Amino acid sequence: MDVRGYIEANSRGYFDALKEWLTIPSISADPAHHDDVRASAEWLAARLRATGFPVAQLWETGGDDAGASGLPAVFAQWPSADPAAPTVLVYGHHDVQPVEPLELWDSPPFQPAERDGQLLARGSSDDKGQVLFHDLGLRACLAAGGPAVRSAPPVTLKLLIEGEEESGSPHLAALLRRERERLACDVIVITDTSMWSADVPSMCTGMRGLVDAEIDLTGPESDLHSGSFGGGVPNPLHAMAALLAGLHDSGGRVTLPGFYDKVAPLSAEERELISRLPFGEKEWLASAGNSLAATGEEGFGTLERLWTRPTAEVNGMWGGHTGAGGKTIVPREAHAKVSFRLVAHQEPADVAASLREYVAASTPRGIAATVTSHGPGVRPAFSPIDSPAVAAGRRAMERAFSREVLFTREGGSGPEADLTDILSAPLVFIGVGLDEDRIHAPNERVQMSLLLKGAEAAAYLWDELAAAGPELTEARTGRTGPG
Numbered sequence: 001m002d003v004r005g006y007i008e009a010n011s012r013g014y015f016d017a018l019k020e021w022l023t024i025p026s027i028s029a030d031p032a033h034h035d036d037v038r039a040s041a042e043w044l045a046a047r048l049r050a051t052g053f054p055v056a057q058l059w060e061t062g063g064d065d066a067g068a069s070g071l072p073a074v075f076a077q078w079p080s081a082d083p084a085a086p087t088v089l090v091y092g093h094h095d096v097q098p099v100e101p102l103e104l105w106d107s108p109p110f111q112p113a114e115r116d117g118q119l120l121a122r123g124s125s126d127d128k129g130q131v132l133f134h135d136l137g138l139r140a141c142l143a144a145g146g147p148a149v150r151s152a153p154p155v156t157l158k159l160l161i162e163g164e165e166e167s168g169s170p171h172l173a174a175l176l177r178r179e180r181e182r183l184a185c186d187v188i189v190i191t192d193t194s195m196w197s198a199d200v201p202s203m204c205t206g207m208r209g210l211v212d213a214e215i216d217l218t219g220p221e222s223d224l225h226s227g228s229f230g231g232g233v234p235n236p237l238h239a240m241a242a243l244l245a246g247l248h249d250s251g252g253r254v255t256l257p258g259f260y261d262k263v264a265p266l267s268a269e270e271r272e273l274i275s276r277l278p279f280g281e282k283e284w285l286a287s288a289g290n291s292l293a294a295t296g297e298e299g300f301g302t303l304e305r306l307w308t309r310p311t312a313e314v315n316g317m318w319g320g321h322t323g324a325g326g327k328t329i330v331p332r333e334a335h336a337k338v339s340f341r342l343v344a345h346q347e348p349a350d351v352a353a354s355l356r357e358y359v360a361a362s363t364p365r366g367i368a369a370t371v372t373s374h375g376p377g378v379r380p381a382f383s384p385i386d387s388p389a390v391a392a393g394r395r396a397m398e399r400a401f402s403r404e405v406l407f408t409r410e411g412g413s414g415p416e417a418d419l420t421d422i423l424s425a426p427l428v429f430i431g432v433g434l435d436e437d438r439i440h441a442p443n444e445r446v447q448m449s450l451l452l453k454g455a456e457a458a459a460y461l462w463d464e465l466a467a468a469g470p471e472l473t474e475a476r477t478g479r480t481g482p483g
Helices: 003-009 011-022 031-051 128-143 172-178 236-245 268-275 281-287 302-308 348-362 388-401 416-423 448-467 469-477
Strands: 055-059 073-078 087-093 113-115 118-120 156-162 187-190 202-207 209-218 311-319 333-342 368-373 406-410 427-429 445-447
Touching (some): 003 011, 003 128, 003 448, 011 118, 011 128, 011 448, 031 055, 031 073, 031 128, 031 156, 087 128, 087 416, 118 448, 128 156, 172 416, 187 416, 202 427, 209 348, 236 333, 236 348, 268 302, 268 406, 302 406, 388 448, 388 469, 445 448, 448 469
Parallel strands (some): 087 156, 087 187, 187 427, 202 406
Antiparallel strands (some): 055 073, 113 118, 118 445, 209 368
């Protein structure tokens, strides 16, 4: 039986197992469900042991300064019979988002329902469905491995399935450093992303980073009567308005000093591949809250701006009198929250320092400025489309979908940069979710046929990566930095 035939014959068992897993409300953000997160990890470890993984165990994550423990990850390992085969690590997560508001769900979020070829439940797409297709894919790879059933995968396969991703992965970096030797690998497969559409399969090649901050400006010791002092002393709100307006030039470029110094240029090949995606700006604007126009950095299309270019956004601003009626004052203070999405190879700390430099240079005499960053930020991750790992992933996806696979990036941010930097291995993104899966929202769903295609791609991926072994090793040892 070939891979596709095996998956079709065993699809019912896969979906029954997935539905059982989906009944566990593994909401990491809610302390009341932390026992459920542990139960979810135990379920997955038991499933992987049943598949044949000789190692499938829970890894405890470190606690915080207050002594609170983290939530468990699942680690599994199955060595290849070929000692020269490359080692591949699959990363995903088994925790899920909260489900409120419950009244907006068509069916209970932890009672999986099949409807019109879709599976509805919290976690069906993000990320339990996509994690579990690797189990089915590996079973298919072993069963269809040639004249005889394989006793081991063609690559040494490791899985790290986190239990805190939906809470910001607070302990992941420490776990990666602690277990670096056991997690050592030649390539990292990320299965927590989406495709362009069901009929236009694609691979993600990058996730943007993020840094945010609050800017506080203060002037006089108290609010002042504008008739007595207006025009004679600096107004913090005027200063803030000018400062925020100056974050972009007339061409839409961010004006922070050195902001673009490390930005990787968009290659002509990737630009051409992006242009082939069936993107309709009118439809996209409708999905963007019925926005009336597309805008941004000159010289780039909308998708290029969203995926490959860094941005600065004003998320909120306040100060002075905002209540009913007039109050003619020079306000004492003004405040704003800003955020920056970053692309390879920008560093959050560099951008935060550049923001402080910009604010200091843009603040007029008589105004005191404070810039406060909220945490270290998230670093961007990027996989070149010509890398051996991405090429192998693309071949596997094209075998599964029987058509050309294009490339996308994602505007969101995740822990991928920590994975690739700490483990010194390149990334390849294999995911089959869709934007319409309603992840993080009521009525999360996934197309069941796409999960089976994901399993098929995973089954082919191990052979493709095994064949690319020497290239993977050479590429990994030749890496000089992230991305």
